[in-house]
Amino acid sequence: MTEPLREPTAPETGSWRELFGRGNAGTVFVLAGGVLVYAMNSFLTAALLPGMIDDLGGRQYFAWVVTVFLVAAVLASMLVARLLGTFGAARAYLVAYSVFAFGALTTAISPNMETLLATRVLQGLGCGLLVGLGFAVIKSALPERLWTRATGVTSGMWGVGVLIGPVFGGLFAQFGMWRIAYLSFFVFAVALGLLAIRALPSGRVVHGSTSPLPVWSLAIVVLATVAFSSASIVPTGVLTAAGMGAGALLLVLFVVVERRSVNAVLxxxxxxxxxxxxxxxxxxxxxxxxxxxxxxxxxxxxxxxxxxxxxxxxxxxxxxxxxxxxxxxxxxxxxxxxxxxxxxxxxxxxxxxxxxxxxxxxxxxxxxxxxxxxxxxxxxxxxxxxxxxxxxxxxxxxxxxxxxxxxxxxxxxxxxxxxxxxxxxxxxxxxxxxxxxxxxxxxxxxxxxxxxxxxxxxxxxxxxxxxxx
The missing domain is CATH 1.20.1250.20 (MFS general substrate transporter like domains)
Known part of the structure; x- marks a missing residue:
């Protein structure tokens, strides 16, 4: 049932000191760290990719290194509510950091570009979960008076990642150390996964979704992402227009399916x-x-x-x-x-x-x-x-x-x-x-x-x- 429209009242005010205080600091680091991993990964990979191709070959897969990551991230982000409903906050974060860490480790030891593409799928799945959890867990892990500040810190990690990602990527690329870069990501993700177990008690109740998966919605939005991404890597002309048009139509279809579905993504x-x-x-x-x-x-x-x-x-x-x-x-x-x-x-x-x-x-x-x-x-x-x-x-x-x-x-x-x-x-x-x-x-x-x-x-x-x- 929907209540009449009403003006929001001012929520109880929190403070930066409370947000980063002893009881909440670990939670904030876990949440913000996941978004930072995604943001840094994107820009660091862009800087490292030329060196990776020099070592592994497969120049024809250049654009797909980004595309498969994005598609996997979008898919994973739509599974966040279900993951929380099944595992709770602490174990959900452990799963997300573990998937990304395994993806980073296998990227670091990839013998060829085909294998690396598969590892980028794992990284995308992990990053999609981490970004989704970064916003979803705020609602249950922190009091409402801290939500605005917490979302500010979490979403601000995109800016931090854009700022420092290219710098670290350039340094690792300069010395041909792209494998070391991904090993560093592996260590960072493992550390944050362990912190999640300590900062987010396993007994915390998280109201996630345990309803059946919205398979049609998931499939349509993933196909839309593939269509748009493909439009940017084909020769300009009919194929580009077809990719953009197909993506737009699929988004419209997504909304139609969502409005009629009992189990929806949004x-x-x-x-x-x-x-x-x-x-x-x-x-x-x-x-x-x-x-x-x-x-x-x-x-x-x-x-x-x-x-x-x-x-x-x-x-x-x-x-x-x-x-x-x-x-x-x-x-x-x-x-x-x-x-x-x-x-x-x-x-x-x-x-x-x-x-x-x-x-x-x-x-x-x-x-x-x-x-x-x-x-x-x-x-x-x-x-x-x-x-x-x-x-x-x-x-x-x-x-x-x-x-x-x-x-x-x-x-x-x-x-x-x-x-x-x-x-x-x-x-x-x-x-x-x-x-x-x-x-x-x-x-x-x-x-x-x-x-x-x-x-x-x-x-x-x-x-x-x-x-x-």
Whole structure:
């Protein structure tokens, strides 16, 4: 039954000291560490991949190293609620870290590229679970007064990963130590898995889902991810359009199946008229998509401004800097009105930053790249302002335990699907822009700017008074 729409009341206020205090610090490190593993893994692998191919061969599999990881991560993220319902928080985290650790270890000892692709599937499964758990366990492991700060720290790990992932990747790549890099991931994951057993008591009750698997929903969204990802790695033209079109149709089919299904991936309230959860999810997806332009930032810094590979690589961290700094500030906002303002302002700032970045794309001297820094930081600041409040709003969207677990896990599912689709989209936009770097950068920026403007509208809809089911 759905209650009438009502204005949210201010939750009891927590503090950063309480969040990182003795009783909660271990939990926060486990949750945030899982998201950091995913974020660092993505950028570290991008830096290491050329060296891996030199050693193992299989250059034809270059794009699939990323694609199989993304597809596996999306699939795993949709199993989080069920994993929690079966094992509880501590053992669920142990499973997730163990799967990733085994994937990292087998990657480190892979004898050829075919084997490495299989190990990337394991890494993707582990990372998808870790990101999903990072948001889902907040609801049951921490008091509600700490949810906004906890989601701020957890989602802020994306920015940290973007910032330090390329640095560590570059260092390991410089010395041809890609196997050592994955062994380091193995050790890190094992340590966090052991910490999870200590920080999350096995007796903690977690309201997860024990209903039958939503097989059709899972299959459709995985196929959609494959379609979008394939569109970015085939020759530009009919095949690209077919891949994007098929992906879009499959997403529509996913919504149709979800609305009619008894066992769905997302909570049923996401499809109720008058409930803003659907807009919360869409805004989160668009914010995540805006950050995906950082995939090509080093390339354009190299081609348009003539910067060195090392300096060009650092441009990928500009968005992360804005994201991380603004998120620390925004997560400390406790008044509901301030949170609503931050949500809409964040979407506006991201759109404005994307537009400014697009308008400054031209060939020039090294100083032209300096004009990009402020827009890129503004993009990140916008994402950081809005993200923690949208994530916390999803957690508070329902009082039903099982639906709440789905709503929390849905944050990571939406984010991972958006990342997969947006990474394909920016690749397609760059290809459509043609061989001239300035044109490619402008088309990419313009396309994502339009998406950012849609995000402003969904952010306004997301802050409406919500009905709690």
């Amino acid at each position: 909570p049923r309230i996401a499809y109720l008229r008058g409930n803003p959860l659907k807009w919360i999810y869409l805004t989160l997806a668009i914010l995540s998509s805006g950050a995906m332009i950082d995939i090509y930032l080093p390339y354009f810094a190299l081609e348009l401004a003539g910067l060195s590979p090392l300096i060009s690589g650092l441009f990928g961290g500009a968005i992360a800097i804005g994201w991380s700094v603004s998120q620390v500030y925004s997560a400390g906002l406790d008044a509901p009105r301030s949170q609503r303002i931050a949500t809409v302002l964040g979407a506006v700032l991201m759109a404005v930053g994307l537009l400014a970045y697009t308008l400054t794309q031209r060939d020039g001297e090294w100083w032209i790249a300096l004009l990009w820094l402020l827009p890129l930081i503004v993009i990140g600041a916008g994402i950081g302002l809005a993200f923690p409040h949208l994530s916390a709003a999803a957690l508070r969207s329902t009082d039903d335990p099982e639906e709440g677990a789905k709503a929390a896990a849905g944050v990571s599912t939406v984010e991972l699907v958006a990342n997969a689709i947006a990474s394909a989209l920016v690749g397609v936009l760059v290809a459509v822009g043609g061989p001239v770097a300035a044109s490619s950068a402008t088309v990419m920026g313009g396309g994502i700017t339009l998406l950012g403007l849609v995000g402003v509208a969904t952010a306004v809809l997301a802050i409406r008074p919500r009905a709690r089911a």
